[in-house]
Amino acid sequence: MRFNLKHAALVAACAAAFPAHATNGYFLPGFGIRSQGMGGVGIAYGRDSLSTAANPANAVNTGMRGDMGMAVFNPERSAKVYESPASPTFGFFSGDVESDSKYFLVPEMGFSMGLTEQLHVSMAVVGNGGMNTNYPRNLFPGLGGPPPTPVDKGIGIDMMQLLVPISVAYKVNENHALGVSLVLAETRFRAYGIDTFKAFPILTDPTKLTDNGFDYSYGAGVKLGWQGEFMDDKLTLGLTYASRTYMTKFDKYSSLFAEQGDFDIPENYGIGIAIKPKKNLVIAADVLRINYNDIASVGNPGPGDDPAGAAQGIPAMDLAAIYGGCPAATNPYCLGGDQGMGFGWDNMTVYKLGVQYGVNNKLQVRAGYNYNKTPIPNNQVTFNTLAPATVEKHYSVGFTYRPNDELEVTGTYMYVAGNNQSRCGQNIVDCAEIGMHQNVFGLSMGWVLDPGPVALGEYGEDDWAGINFDGWYGGFNFGQSKYDVSATVDNTRTEGWKVYAGYEFNKYLGVEGGYVNLNDMTARTGTVRTEIDTDAWTLGAVVSYPVTAKLSVMGKLGGAFMLADIDTKNGAALTAKTGDDGFEPNYGVGVSYALFDNLNLRAEWERFDRKDLNIDLMSAGMVVKF
Known part of the structure; x- marks a missing residue:
C-alpha cells in the first residue's frame, strides 16, 4: 500500500489550524493516540511513528510505516469569582461561568523507516499541547477602557503548540540504541477581554495586552534519547532529555507575557521502563519532569495573596510595589517586564503507567493511568482563571485492530477526572475558583510496510475467531x-x-x-x-x-x-x-x-x-x- 505524501501534507496543514487543550499542565498526556491508550507512556516503549516524538530511539523498533490520526479533546472548564464577608470584589462580576468552546480537533501524523539495519529516520507532526478558555461573561468587568469592560464581553485565551520532531536513531549494538531529534515548533496565541488590567498602572504598553488577534511564535530545540534491552528483551529501559525550545516573541502580546512576550517551551526529561512477562503482554511506566517554572511567562508569580499575609512559602506579586512605576524600562516588574506577572506554575512531575495485551493475531487491548499534581499553587488562582490546568488524574483504554497485514486501526478513550482549586484573599479579586474535567476520543490509522523486529510478536499467536467483519x-x-x-x-x-x-x-x-x-x-x-x-x-x-x-x-x-x-x-x-x-x-x-x-x-x-x-x-x- 502506497503512503501518499500529499495527503500527509494536508493533515500537517490541518494540525496548525486547530488548538489542543492539554492535560499535563499544557502538555499532552502522550504523543500519539496509541500511547494515550497506555496512559501516555513512550520513553521505553513505542511501536508507531508518533512514538519517536517521545523518544527518538523508538525509531529502531517501528519499522517502515506511516500513521495518521485525529483526537477530539472535550475539556469542560469553569471559573467563579465571588466575595467573602471580609472583602468586596470591587464591582467585578460575582458568579460562575463555564467556557463555551468545548471540542477541539488534534490531528497527528508521522512516518518512520530504516535506511540500514542500524540507521533509522522518522518525522512526526504532533500537538504538544495548548490552552483555551472562552467565557461568555467577563470575570473582571467594570474597569478598563474607556469605556469600561461590559459584563457580557467574553474573556479568554486560545493557545496551540505544534511540534515537528525530525529524528535519527542508531542501533549501537543488538541491545542499545541512541536517538536525536531536531524539534521544530510553532505556537499560536490570542487573548481577549482582559481590558480590566489597563485600569492598573502596571503595563509596559497597554496596546499590546489584549484583543490583538492571533500572533505566532516559532523556534527549535533538541531531544536526545536512549533505549537499552536486557534479560533477553524482557526488560527495556529508556532515557530522554529535551532542551528548552527557544521561541520568537509574541510581539502583539509583549505587555502580557513576561520578558517582552517570550513564551519558550520548557526543558523536560524522563525515564521509562517496559517489562514483557510474555511476548504479548507489555507493562510500561514513565516518569517525566517538566520545568514550567523556568519559563518566566509561565512560572513568574501573578496576582495572589497579599504578600503581608499567609503566602504558604510561595511569593505573590505585590501590585503596590509597581503602581506608578510603569511604563518604565527600568522597572522589571511591569506586565511584560523580565519579572512581570505570569501564571505562577510550579515544575511538574508526571507519572505514567500502561498495560497492553495481545488478544490474538489481529487485536491488542490496552489501558493506562497518568498522574500529575496541579502546577497551580492555590494563591495563584486569579490569572489561572484563563488557564485552569487543574486536572491531576487520567484514565485511559484503547485497542489496535489489524484487518490485514498492511493496516492497523487504533482507538483510545481517556477520562480526565475533575479537580477544582479555590482561594480567597487574592490581590485583584477576593475569592476565585477554577476547575476542569476532560474527555478525549482518538482514532488513528497505521499503514505498515515493514512491521519492524518485534511488533508482530506482541499480538497474540491465536488466529482471529471472532466476528466476520466483511461489510x-x-x-x-x-x-x-x-x-x-x-x-x-x-x-x-x-x-x-x-x-x-x-x-x-x-x-x-x-x-x-x-x-x-x-x-x-x-x-x-x-x-x-x-x-x-x-x-x-x-x-x-x-x-x-x-x-x-x-x-x-x-x-x-x-x-x-x-x-x-x-x-x-x-x-x-x-x-x-x-x-x-x-x-x-x-x-x-x-x-x-x-x-x-x-x-x-x-x-x-x-x-x-x-x-x-x-x-x-x-x-x-x-x-x-x-
Whole structure:
C-alpha cells in the first residue's frame, strides 16, 4: 500500500489550524493516540511513528510505516469569582461561568523507516499541547477602557503548540540504541477581554495586552534519547532529555507575557521502563519532569495573596510595589517586564503507567493511568482563571485492530477526572475558583510496510475467531452544528461531532447508527438567557450511488432519539433546569471518497427535525472499512 505524501501534507496543514487543550499542565498526556491508550507512556516503549516524538530511539523498533490520526479533546472548564464577608470584589462580576468552546480537533501524523539495519529516520507532526478558555461573561468587568469592560464581553485565551520532531536513531549494538531529534515548533496565541488590567498602572504598553488577534511564535530545540534491552528483551529501559525550545516573541502580546512576550517551551526529561512477562503482554511506566517554572511567562508569580499575609512559602506579586512605576524600562516588574506577572506554575512531575495485551493475531487491548499534581499553587488562582490546568488524574483504554497485514486501526478513550482549586484573599479579586474535567476520543490509522523486529510478536499467536467483519465499517466526523431559532441569539453555531458504525449489504444499500453531539447554543430574550445542550442516538438507512470507482454520493433517512438539557438564567442566577427528550426525524446527504482500500473520506449535511427548532450538522471525517 502506497503512503501518499500529499495527503500527509494536508493533515500537517490541518494540525496548525486547530488548538489542543492539554492535560499535563499544557502538555499532552502522550504523543500519539496509541500511547494515550497506555496512559501516555513512550520513553521505553513505542511501536508507531508518533512514538519517536517521545523518544527518538523508538525509531529502531517501528519499522517502515506511516500513521495518521485525529483526537477530539472535550475539556469542560469553569471559573467563579465571588466575595467573602471580609472583602468586596470591587464591582467585578460575582458568579460562575463555564467556557463555551468545548471540542477541539488534534490531528497527528508521522512516518518512520530504516535506511540500514542500524540507521533509522522518522518525522512526526504532533500537538504538544495548548490552552483555551472562552467565557461568555467577563470575570473582571467594570474597569478598563474607556469605556469600561461590559459584563457580557467574553474573556479568554486560545493557545496551540505544534511540534515537528525530525529524528535519527542508531542501533549501537543488538541491545542499545541512541536517538536525536531536531524539534521544530510553532505556537499560536490570542487573548481577549482582559481590558480590566489597563485600569492598573502596571503595563509596559497597554496596546499590546489584549484583543490583538492571533500572533505566532516559532523556534527549535533538541531531544536526545536512549533505549537499552536486557534479560533477553524482557526488560527495556529508556532515557530522554529535551532542551528548552527557544521561541520568537509574541510581539502583539509583549505587555502580557513576561520578558517582552517570550513564551519558550520548557526543558523536560524522563525515564521509562517496559517489562514483557510474555511476548504479548507489555507493562510500561514513565516518569517525566517538566520545568514550567523556568519559563518566566509561565512560572513568574501573578496576582495572589497579599504578600503581608499567609503566602504558604510561595511569593505573590505585590501590585503596590509597581503602581506608578510603569511604563518604565527600568522597572522589571511591569506586565511584560523580565519579572512581570505570569501564571505562577510550579515544575511538574508526571507519572505514567500502561498495560497492553495481545488478544490474538489481529487485536491488542490496552489501558493506562497518568498522574500529575496541579502546577497551580492555590494563591495563584486569579490569572489561572484563563488557564485552569487543574486536572491531576487520567484514565485511559484503547485497542489496535489489524484487518490485514498492511493496516492497523487504533482507538483510545481517556477520562480526565475533575479537580477544582479555590482561594480567597487574592490581590485583584477576593475569592476565585477554577476547575476542569476532560474527555478525549482518538482514532488513528497505521499503514505498515515493514512491521519492524518485534511488533508482530506482541499480538497474540491465536488466529482471529471472532466476528466476520466483511461489510462493516466505523467512522468519525467533526464539524459545525447550527440551531435554527427565532429568539435573539448569542450563539447558534458551535462545534458538533459524531461517531458511528454501519453495515453495507451491497454497494448501494446499508444501515448506520451512532452517537451525535450537537453541543450547545445560547439564546436571549430580554435579560433571560436560555442555554440548550443537545446530543442524539441515531439509526437509519444509507443509500449510495458510485459516481466513479472512488467517488460516491449518498443519502440517509432515519430517526434520532434526541436528548436536550435546557438551562434558563436571569442574569447570573439559574432559574430553571429542564430536559426535553424524544424521537425525531433525521435525514441528510453527503459524498464519500475512497482514499485507500480501507479508508474513505466523508463529508455530509444532516438535519435533525425537532418540534420546536431544527438543528443542522455540517461535518467531515473518515470511515474505516474492516
